[in-house]
Amino acid sequence: MKVARLARMAAMARNKLLCSSHLASMHISTPTSRQISMKTEGLTARLNSAGLLRTQGLIGGKWTDAYDGKTIQVLNPATGEVVADVPCMGGKETNDAISSAHDAFYSWSNLTCTERSKHLRTWYNLLISHKEELGQLITLEQGKPLKEAIGEVNYGASFIEFFAEEAKRVYGDIIPATLGDRRLLVLKQGVLNVVMGNAPDIGNALLASSQVRKITFTGSTAVGKKLMEGAAGTVKRVSLELGGNAPCIIFDDADLDVAVKGSLAAKFRNSGQTCVCANRLIVQEGIYDKFAEAFSKAVQNLQVGDGFSEGVVQGPLINESAVQKVESFVQDAISKGAKVLLGGKRHSLGMTFYEPTVIGDVKSEMILSREEVFGPVAPLMRFKTEEEAISIANNTNAGLAAYIFTNNIQRSWRVTEALEYGLVGVNEGLISTEVAPFGGVKQSGIGREGSKYGMDEYLELKYVCLGDMNRK
8 A cells, every 4th residue: 555645644634744037927926924924823723623733643542742742843834934843753652653553453454355445445535525624734834735735635545545445356366255254353543653753763663673564665765775774674575665867858759738738747746846756858959949948938937936825836845955955956057057048046935935947958967967856947958869868868776757758659669668767657747646556666666556566565475285185
């Protein structure tokens, strides 16, 4: 199951706390700081009264503070205001959560597939019935536009729905029974636990415990490598969704409108802060100038502002260090000869807002082409031949998502087969769905989420040999 996202969605449902020259023509949302502050205070109060903004961890079915009383401030990146103080937990709390989950496993695993399916369906229904409030929590904490945040809730919930249905179709040579057949079952507290706080302490406790048999993680490649190394001590299975460096290849024969629309969606969703965002737009020389002009015009029309404002499609970056990373990547490219076609600096809204940016004439020696910028910056690179495009695209340790735009069906097959990526979109920039396997190759991760293949990540195969079966 898509545990990394599902656990996050559950936490949202309970506490949402897992722990220029072009400026004049750009559409900008500019509410005053006081207006935003009043809106935030009112929203927080409503979410509190509805019981959806919880500021504690969940261990053994009980809402819990950190044992030593330490807390962490959660800030709204659009305003800098404190949304909530949450517990800064560590190894002790994590070990108690592990014990709780381990104890609950015995009763949970004895439930029939039909009963487990019903529990997942109930969870899905609760998420959907509160999707607006959960979307508001996401926007408060992360800054993305509210419409996109609600879409994130729908997307995460779709995995729960899919596996609620798939739970009854986990077949082996012997199909699971649909009735308990005279078993008396009691569902204990502790099936779901939420711990947030000191990441190294929490991670180390999970890795050290022999009761934890599986680690699933979504995040950076550097942290994924540490988890993979640590899991060796107790021989845990791991599913890792790690960083990407997604190429978006636009061929001369592509439909320009389709390529612009698809590239825009692939690049600027969540202000470029997703693992499948296009990180390099690799454009064939025959269409390069036309694409650069049309794409820049489309980017120029992106409305930037607080995620709760009507029409906003790009919010702030998650924190100050994220903005500084984007700035360093852009400056490196400029110093090596790249040209800023649009944007290229912090937004006039302040805080962690950054202008939607297009950089032309990007070369392979620039950091923008080699590392994931994780921000609203679209680097354009030129290429001549199909072979060159494939070489540029594959010249990375990452291998999560890739995109191509072409009207040549033979080329689409050749290129998709040659690309060393787990996901490939052809003439489409939004390709993630719960019914398809999601995951990467090379250093972008191990395992798959979603689809029937995602179920395999959480199953153990058992071979049973029955002897002496010919006796009468």
